[in-house]
Amino acid sequence: MTPTLIGRIQTRIVLLATVGFGWTILVSPFLFRFGASFGAVLGGAVLALWVVGFFGIGWELVYHAMQQYRWEKDWPTLFGLITAANEGFVAFLALWVLLPSGPHPVTFFLHFSSTWIMIWLVANGPMRVILPRWRFRGGRIL
Numbered sequence: 001m002t003p004t005l006i007g008r009i010q011t012r013i014v015l016l017a018t019v020g021f022g023w024t025i026l027v028s029p030f031l032f033r034f035g036a037s038f039g040a041v042l043g044g045a046v047l048a049l050w051v052v053g054f055f056g057i058g059w060e061l062v063y064h065a066m067q068q069y070r071w072e073k074d075w076p077t078l079f080g081l082i083t084a085a086n087e088g089f090v091a092f093l094a095l096w097v098l099l100p101s102g103p104h105p106v107t108f109f110l111h112f113s114s115t116w117i118m119i120w121l122v123a124n125g126p127m128r129v130i131l132p133r134w135r136f137r138g139g140r141i142l
Contacts, residue, residue, distance in 0.1 A: 003074065003138055003139030004138035004139060004140065005060060005061070005064045006138075006140060007138040007139025007140040007141075008060050008063075008064075008139050009056075009057055009060050010139065010140055010141045010142060011123065011127075011134075011139050011141060012053070012056050012060065013053060013056075014141050015119045015122060015123060015127075016049055016052065016056070016119065017053075019115075019118055019119050019122045020049050020052075020115050020118075020119055021049060023114065023115050023118045023119075024042075024045045024046060024049060024111065024115065025042075027045075027110075027111060027114060027115075028041055028042045028045055028111075031045065031107050031110060031111055032107075036101075036104070041107060044095070044099060044103055044107070045107075045111050047095065047098065047099070048091060048095055048103070048108065048111060048112065049115075051091050051094045051095055051098070052087065052091050052112075055087065055090055055091060055094065056087065059083070059086075063075070063083070077124060080120055080123070080124075081116075081117075084112070084113065084116040084120075087116075088108075088109075088112045088113070088116070091112065092105075092108055092112075095108065
């Protein structure tokens with residue numbers, strides 16, 4: 001079944017809150033070497049998750065409108081990975097405005113890209129095992 005708009009939004013939020021947050025905690029000790037102090041990097045990384053989640057709901061609305069022109073009303077799986085480019089660029093600009101010194105580009109790129117790949121892998125693999133009915137409910141979790 002093709003994921004519905006609300007299903008994609010729910011999946012995005014749940015994966016950011018679980019996989020994204022867990023990955024952020026694991027990877028932050030390695031990222032602070034490229035940026036400021038550990039606390040600043042961890043705070044910035046968690047803020048980045050919030051920004052990606054907030055803007056992600058808007059992106060889902062845009063993607064939904066674009067998908068209406070496709071025959072099957074969905075993306076190929078690879079598009080879900082490629083959309084990281086535009087979402088990462090907007091998130092970086094938003095963090096540049098929100099944070100007084102702006103995010104360190106290397107720290108942001110490493111955190112964002114690794115988190116995006118982890119979430120994409122979980123959504124296309126273990127998610128289908130953990131929540132077997134998820135696919136048949138249009139991607140809805142609740």
